[in-house]
Amino acid sequence: MTKEMIKVTNLQKSFGNLHVLKGVNLTITEKEVVVIIGPSGSGKSTLLRCMNYLEEPTGGSVVIDGIPLTNDANINEVRKEVGMVFQRFNLFPHMTVLENLMLAPMKVRGIIKSEAEATAKMYLEKVGLADKANTYPEQLSGGQQQRVAIARALCMKPKALLFDEPTSALDPEMINEVLDVMKSLAHEGMTMAVVTHEMGFAREVGDRVVFVDGGVILEEGTPDDIFFHAKEERTRSFLSKIL
């Protein structure tokens, strides 16, 4: 049996009176790429953010690679192993690209500087930005910043990566450079959960597509199932509006 990397059980999340997640069950196995789609306000970003406890669920459980998230100690432990890429990049503006990549491996994993630098340069090379090591984030385009953010997450050698609408803040001509990096990660067997509106990406690299609406998973299946043979009327109407 394949290993369960992320297991979400009966996940609930409320913001005050607003009930955003109403019992979500989702299991992502090792090397699987799961694309989470759905209308805005459906709870898909909240679901993703609950997976590393950036948002604390109000009920249910999250288990990452066998470790249940229960207290601060194992939350930090799990966050080391699960990288996150944000819509707005969230690079550290007061540090160079290289420093952005080296900080967490050195402070969290205790890796020595020379090793952290070598790893950082390797991943910068991988995202095609080896020549930008010593620039500051604000000097880069949005697409370049997002590729740096992906490299920064990779430097922690995570077991899984969460992507929260990674291309939504980008100019259209920069979307592909980011998607290409994500595709190559998927092909190399990275476990990924991706919230996105890029249906082309979902069809091409998604092993499974999950449609979230009204705080629950309404339907899930292979990209082919969802895009061409959706059972739910709600799924079909959503897809017809964005495809």
Added chain:
Amino acid sequence: MDLNFDLIASSFPLLLAGAAITVEITALSVGFGLLIGCMVGIARLCNVKPLRYLANIYVDFIRGTPLLVQIFLVYFALPGITGSRVDPFFAAISACSINSGAYIAEIFRAGIQSIDKGQMEAGRSLGMSWAQTMRYIIMPQAFKRIIPPLGNEFIAMLKDSSLVSVIGFEELTRRGQLIIARTYASFEIWMCVALIYLVMVFMVARLVAMLERKFDTK
């Protein structure tokens, strides 16, 4: 009216020596205030409730009472509890530091809160603790933004330190009072005192502007 220039010339060195003491009190108070303010500012944002309440009480009390009363509390009221006389220098520095600390705490809090919350999330998502993220990511960015309000606080303290003259501590204002008590030359001396404060404030303002530019280039 005739200005007594001889008196101005002979008093000026005394006043300048007083001004040096004013700068000393201000620098020490804002220095200690920075330490207090940094800790209290962070305490006001942390999720340990007792710590947050204590910090809030401190800031509310200091901001809600006049500095003059705080100086009296330390200099006149404290000996009533401890039983021993308080040294004026100690009273001046501690009252001003505690006062400055509360205002600087607010400056730190506002500076930290002005940093996009995505920065904290990015730090935490990489496995860094709250304290590590504060230290390596939030504070360096916040510090840049709090330089101008810190400059204002320094200028305010430079002028407010004149209040410690009431406990007989001989800084610039007290020196002026003492010279006038001897010579009755109110106009000349108060004009000199005012001028010296003005020049000091002007220099500090320029220094802060320079610092701002220095940190802005990166």
